[in-house]
Amino acid sequence: MKLVKSVLAAVALAISCQAWSADAPAGPTCNSGPESGWKSPDVLKKKLSAQSIMVTEVKLAGDCDAVYALNKANQPVNNYYHPVSLKLVGPIRN
16 A cells, blocks of 8 residues: 555646646756855846847746747747856747
8 A cells, every 4th residue: 555655646746747748848058066156037128129129038948048039020039048157048939
């Protein structure tokens, strides 16, 4: 009986972890250090706005910023950015 409970608990944990990870996009590792050194998403939004990119959402993906945005032609421009340097890391793949 104890083994059955342990197996059921492990299965429940695996399912809950899988469901939780589906909320955030899986992204690259930015090696961005402690969050205290990260720039605000608003700073990144201003930088992209100056490039005529309209940000619709910024999410945390690991230790990178996942940015969902539209360009001047209203086409999606979804990319990962480094939260300290604000440099483009790569595209978000769906």
